[in-house]
Structures are given as C-alpha cells and as structure tokens.
Amino acid sequence: MTYTPHLPLAVLTSALALSACGKKEEAASAAAVAPEAAVAQACGKVTVANMNWQSAEVLAHIDNIILSKGYGCEVELVPGDTMPTLTAMMEKGQPDVAPEAWINAVRQPLDAAVKEGKLHYAAESLKDGGVEGWWIPKYVADANPSIKTIDDALKHPELFPSAENKGKGAVHNCPSGWNCQLTTVNAFKAWGAAKQGFVLLDTGSAAGLDGSIAKAYERKQGWLGYYWAPTSILGKYEMVKLDAGYPHDKEAFETCNAKAECDKPVKTDWARAEVFTVVTDRFQKAGGPAVDYLKQRAWGNETVNALLAWMSANQATGADGAAHFLKTQPEVWSGWVSPEVAEKVKASL
Amino acid sequence: MAWLKEFPSLGSDALGEIRRTVDGAFRGFTREHGEMMERLFDPLRDFLLASERLLTQSPWPFVVGGIALIAWLASRSLKIVVGTVITLLLIGFFGMWGDTMKTISMIFVCTVVALVVGLPLGIAMSRWDRLQRVINPTLDVMQTMPSFVYLIPVVMLLGIGRVPGLIAVVIYAIPPVIRFTNLGIRLVDKDLLEAADAFGSSTWQKMHQVQLPLALPTIMAGVNQTIMLSLAMVVIASMIGVQGLGQPVLKAISNQYFTMGIFNGLAIVGIAIIFDRVSQAYGKRLQRHLEVVHG
Numbered sequence: 225m226t227y228t229p230h231l232p233l234a235v236l237t238s239a240l241a242l243s244a245c246g247k248k249e250e251a252a253s254a255a256a257v258a259p260e261a262a263v264a265q266a267c268g269k270v271t272v273a274n275m276n277w278q279s280a281e282v283l284a285h286i287d288n289i290i291l292s293k294g295y296g297c298e299v300e301l302v303p304g305d306t307m308p309t310l311t312a313m314m315e316k317g318q319p320d321v322a323p324e325a326w327i328n329a330v331r332q333p334l335d336a337a338v339k340e341g342k343l344h345y346a347a348e349s350l351k352d353g354g355v356e357g358w359w360i361p362k363y364v365a366d367a368n369p370s371i372k373t374i375d376d377a378l379k380h381p382e383l384f385p386s387a388e389n390k391g392k393g394a395v396h397n398c399p400s401g402w403n404c405q406l407t408t409v410n411a412f413k414a415w416g417a418a419k420q421g422f423v424l425l426d427t428g429s430a431a432g433l434d435g436s437i438a439k440a441y442e443r444k445q446g447w448l449g450y451y452w453a454p455t456s457i458l459g460k461y462e463m464v465k466l467d468a469g470y471p472h473d474k475e476a477f478e479t480c481n482a483k484a485e486c487d488k489p490v491k492t493d494w495a496r497a498e499v500f501t502v503v504t505d506r507f508q509k510a511g512g513p514a515v516d517y518l519k520q521r522a523w524g525n526e527t528v529n530a531l532l533a534w535m536s537a538n539q540a541t542g543a544d545g546a547a548h549f550l551k552t553q554p555e556v557w558s559g560w561v562s563p564e565v566a567e568k569v570k571a572s573l
Numbered sequence: 574m575a576w577l578k579e580f581p582s583l584g585s586d587a588l589g590e591i592r593r594t595v596d597g598a599f600r601g602f603t604r605e606h607g608e609m610m611e612r613l614f615d616p617l618r619d620f621l622l623a624s625e626r627l628l629t630q631s632p633w634p635f636v637v638g639g640i641a642l643i644a645w646l647a648s649r650s651l652k653i654v655v656g657t658v659i660t661l662l663l664i665g666f667f668g669m670w671g672d673t674m675k676t677i678s679m680i681f682v683c684t685v686v687a688l689v690v691g692l693p694l695g696i697a698m699s700r701w702d703r704l705q706r707v708i709n710p711t712l713d714v715m716q717t718m719p720s721f722v723y724l725i726p727v728v729m730l731l732g733i734g735r736v737p738g739l740i741a742v743v744i745y746a747i748p749p750v751i752r753f754t755n756l757g758i759r760l761v762d763k764d765l766l767e768a769a770d771a772f773g774s775s776t777w778q779k780m781h782q783v784q785l786p787l788a789l790p791t792i793m794a795g796v797n798q799t800i801m802l803s804l805a806m807v808v809i810a811s812m813i814g815v816q817g818l819g820q821p822v823l824k825a826i827s828n829q830y831f832t833m834g835i836f837n838g839l840a841i842v843g844i845a846i847i848f849d850r851v852s853q854a855y856g857k858r859l860q861r862h863l864e865v866v867h868g
Contacts, residue, residue, distance in 0.1 A: 401827030429812035435728030
C-alpha cells in the first residue's frame with residue numbers, strides 16, 4: 225500500500241473524538257470525588273478505538289473496564305477501522321489507543337510515525353499473531369484428504385462450485401476495499417486459478433463473506449476462499465487453512481502482491497500478521513501505570529477463539545464478552561495488572 | 574420504586590432463549606429447504622446473467638446505439654438522446670464501462686421484476702379496499718426496514734451474488750409501482766367509468782381500456798420512482814457480492830479513495846439522470862397522446 229495522508233477523514237474522526245471528550249469533561253467535573261480524582265489525574269481522559277470486528281471489539285471493551293475501573297481513567301470508546309483510525313492517530317493524535325492494530329498493511333507509515341515519536345507500540349496484543357490465507361470447510365478436507373495445499377484445491381473446481389458460472393469453481397474474495405482483497409486477487413493470479421477453471425467471487429462485505437460461509441456450512445456445500453484468524457466464524461464453523469505450499473516471500477509480497485498494480489504476482493504465503501496495541505505519544509506520557517498495563521496485555525488465539533465462540537453462541541456484544549472474560553478467566557488477565565488493580569477490577573464486576 | 578427507573582423488560586436469559594430459538598428455526602429451515610429455494614430462483618438468475626451478458630459482451634457502439642434508440646423511442650426528444658449518448662461515452666471514457674453495464678443490467682432486471690410483481694398487486698389493491706389495508710403497512714415496513722436485517726437471512730438461503738442482491742433491491746424499490754398503480758386507477762374519473770358502464774363494458778374491458786390507459790401517466794411516475802430507488806440500492810447490493818458500480822464505491826469508501834468514489838458516484842448519478850429523463854418524457858408523452866384522443 226502506498227500511503228497518502230487522508231486528511232479529510234482524519235479531521236472528521238478527530239473532531240468526533242474531540243467533541244466526545246468535551247462531553248466527558250462536563251460529566252467528570254460534575255461527578256468529581258476526591259480520591260478518584262487523584263487517580264484520574266494520573267491517567268486522565270483516554271479514547272480507545274473500538275474497531276469494527278469482533279476480537280478487537282472485545283479487547284476494546286476489556287480495556288474499557290480495566291482502564292476505567294482499575295486505573296480510574298475516563299475511557300471513551302470511539303468506533304474505528306484499521307486505516308481510518310491509524311491515519312487519524314498519526315495525523316491528529318486521536319484516538320489515544322488502538323488495542324488491536326493489524327499493522328502489516330500500514331507498516332511503512334506506522335514505522336515512520338513511531339520513529340518520529342508520534343506513536344508507540346505497546347504489547348503485541350495477539351501473541352500468536354493473525355493468520356491469513358485460503359480456507360476450506362473441515363468436512364471438505366475430511367472427505368478429500370488429498371487436498372492439503374492451495375494447489376491441491378485448485379485441481380478440483382468441481383468441489384467448490386460457483387452458483388453463477390456453471391461448471392466453474394469459485395474462490396471467495398475478501399471484502400471490497402480491504403487490503404486482503406488485493407492480496408487475494410494477486411494470489412488468484414499467481415496460482416493461475418482462472419486457467420484451472422475458477423472464478424474470483426467478490427463478496428462485497430464482511431457480512432457477505434461470513435454469510436457465504438454460513439450458508440455453505442449449513443448445507444454442507446463446498447467453499448473455498450480467503451479468511452483469517454482469530455475470528456468467531458472459525459470458532460463457530462470449523463475450517464481448515466490450506467497450506468500455501470510456499471514460504472512467505474517478504475520482498476515480493478510487499479512490493480507486488482499487496483499492491484493493486486502488480487504485473488507478476490508470485491506464489492507466496494501470507495505473512496503472519498503482527499497485531500500490536502498502538503498508543504499515541506500524548507497518552508504514552510500522560511497515561512502513567514495505565515500504559516504499563518497496555519504494554520503487558522497480550523493473549524493467545526486459543527483464548528480469543530474460545531471467547532469469540534462463546535460470544536457467538538450467546539449472541540453477546542463486545543461488552544458482554546469482555547465482562548464474561550474478566551469474570552471467568554482471571555488467571556489470564558490478572559498477570560497484566562498489579563494485584564491492587566486486579567482487586568479493583570474484580571470488585572467492579 | 575425500582576420499576577420506575579428500570580424498564581420492565583424480559584430478562585437477558587429469556588431474550589437469549591428467544592434469539593436462539595428463532596435463529597435455530599431459521600437455520601433448520603435453510604438446511605431443509607435452502608436447496609429448493611435456490612432452484613426456485615434459478616430462472617431469475619438466468620435472466621440476470623443473460624441480460625448482463627447482452628450488455629457487457631456486445632460491442633460497445635451497439636450498446637450505446639441501442640440505449641440511444643430506446644431513449645429516442647420513449648422520449649422523441651433529441652436533447653435527451655444526445656445527453657444520453659454523451660453521458661455513456663463519458664462513463665466509458667473514464668474506464669467505468671463494464672461496471673456501468675453491469676449496474677444498468679441489474680437495474681433493468683430489477684425494474685422488470687418490480688413491474689411484473691407490482692402492477693398486478695397495485696391493480697388488485699385498487700379493486701379491494703381490504704387488500705389495500707393489508708398491503709399499505711407492509712409496503713411501509715419494506716421501505717423502512719434496514720436492508721441488512723433481511724439481507725443476511727437471504728444470503729443464508731441463497732448465497733451471495735446477484736439473486737439475493739436483486740431481492741434486496743426489489744423489496745426496497747417495489748412500493749412506488751404498487752402505490753402509484755393503485756392511486757392512478759383510483760383517480761380515474763367516476764363519470765368515465767359510468768360512461769363505460771353505459772356502453773355495457775365488462776369489468777375486464779373497463780380495466781383494460783379505460784382505467785389502465787388513464788392511469789398510465791401516474792403509473793409511469795411510479796416506475797420512474799422505482800428505477801431511482803433501485804439505483805439508490807446499488808451500493809448496498811454490492812455488499813453482498815453484486816457486481817457493478819457499487820463495488821468500486823465500497824472500495825473507495827474503505828480506503829478513502831476520494832476521486833474513485835466521486836467518479837463512480839457520478840456514474841451512478843449519470844445513469845439515474847438518463848433513466849429519469851427518459852421515463853419521465855415517456856410518461857409525459859403518454860399524457861399528451863391521451864389528451865389528443867380525448868379531445
């Protein structure tokens with residue numbers, strides 16, 4: 225991705241965040257209680273990006289509870305998405321915290337901002353990293369044990385039939401406008417899938433992509449396409465990731481496969497996505513012990529998948545999921561904070 | 574006084590139970606009948622594919638010529654025809670030809686489906702007041718219910734692609750056809766109906782030769798509205814995999830590609846204006862024609 229500053233959006237996002245802060249200020253002065261105010265001094269107001277996918281949403285709500293109950297911060301959750309939020313953080317220093325930033329796609333501008341001291345990396349929120357690739361349902365993998373790699377799958381267009389193109393197989397693309405759409409288009413080209421009788425099916429949105437998996441799974445039909453972990457869909461519907469069969473070619477991936485103008489994409493595995501918590505310089509300096517928490521907070525994909533699956537089964541919101549996690553798995557999160565803070569958080573649940 | 578502060582609601586357990594039951598029932602339904610539902614919509618899918626193939630695979634001069642011819646036949650206005658051709662050429666020149674043709678084909682099929690379903694409903698509604706009382710609130714629900722609420726169940730049933738997109742568009746765009754047909758027929762002068770009765774017309778003759786022709790300009794206004802509403806749904810439909818101008822708009826939205834968004838947005842506006850002017854001119858011509866006949 226070449227990076228150009230997207231100023232109008234950055235201004236808009238930060239304006240929203242700022243106006244939200246203004247409201248908080250009034251509320252805070254009205255409800256000032258002496259000892260709590262002293263703690264709030266140490267942390268102050270903090271805006272946390274609530275990204276629009278499930279794992280990030282839970283994490284944002286966990287941060288919300290721990291930062292507000294444990295550290296006395298005034299937390300404001302603001303809706304976000306990878307590109308707009310990180311751009312706003314770089315350009316305007318708002319919001320303060322992106323709990324789950326998938327940084328592969330924005331590494332260049334982000335590293336530049338970190339070098340300049342505008343932003344800081346905190347914990348690697350997902351210890352195992354994010355996994356991307358092409359997946360097939362488990363029942364297809366079980367019925368066809370010979371399919372292990374992308375190449376194997378592409379030999380069988382009949383197993384993954386396309387509804388609208390008779391006699392062809394379908395590869396479900398990543399939602400429009402996401403970075404993975406570019407990598408999937410290029411992978412489709414690199415593997416010569418069209419020649420092997422496949423079409424690339426644009427799913428349009430995450431809802432469309434998830435819907436197509438759900439539909440295939442309920443009816444035990446073939447499905448092949450891009451997906452990523454950790455996600456509740458993978459907790460709910462068991463899928464098998466196809467081995468790319470080739471190692472991750474960093475050079476080619478960054479210069480060609482991840483770009484729209486890529487004449488000769490190569491067969492390469494996706495990078496293990498690094499997922500960090502990113503904080504602004506302002507909060508890094510003003511946050512005090514709360515920042516130390518953000519530097520500690522990291523969890524594994526198994527924990528996340530289990531939590532997301534619980535949320536899906538109960539149709540729980542991010543806030544419900546966060547409360548459930550904090551109540552049921554103190555052994556995971558009490559290591560992130562000091563014992564006193566852990567007590568405060570527990571008392572608030 | 575706790576009940577004053579907190580709204581007496583079903584507990585989260587009961588609500589969760591309701592959600593799980595309804596979802597489970599729906600999943601059961603998809604498993605049982607999904608296949609059959611999909612077969613049911615096969616003819617529609619083939620119609621969509623055929624119309625798209627016609628527009629995207631014919632040489633572009635034919636397509637431009639064909640659309641210009643239709644515009645001429647409908648409007649008999651040189652200004653509209655020239656405007657249409659220029660708009661299409663500009664769209665093509667800016668590299669949006671393929672997507673625009675896909676969108677036009679989608680809108681065309683949606684309009685045809687809306688007419689085929691909507692006209693009979695509107696006529697029936699004008700004849701039976703009781704039916705009108707049932708259909709009107711239904712149309713209100715269809716127009717106000719956020720699309721994704723029914724899109725996801727439709728995707729679960731039919732998968733992603735053109736057919737669920739078409740269903741979403743038609744649900745949103747069909748109400749004007751129904752309402753205006755109903756209204757147009759109801760507005761026909763009672764004296765004229767009496768005259769028709771005096772000449773001994775049967776119900777069918779009255780409908781076919783008096784009411785429908787006189788209601789036609791109003792119905793055309795409804796058709797015009799339906800086309801406009803289907804264009805408004807292009808972006809939503811692209812979120813479940815309908816190809817066309819909606820896809821680049823989505824891409825532009827999530828990446829802040831300002832220019833790309835404006836270009837594709839303007840292309841949608843361009844087709845909207847073409848459709849609007851042509852169908853309006855046709856409606857007006859119908860009216861003029863009728864005035865001459867009736868002196």
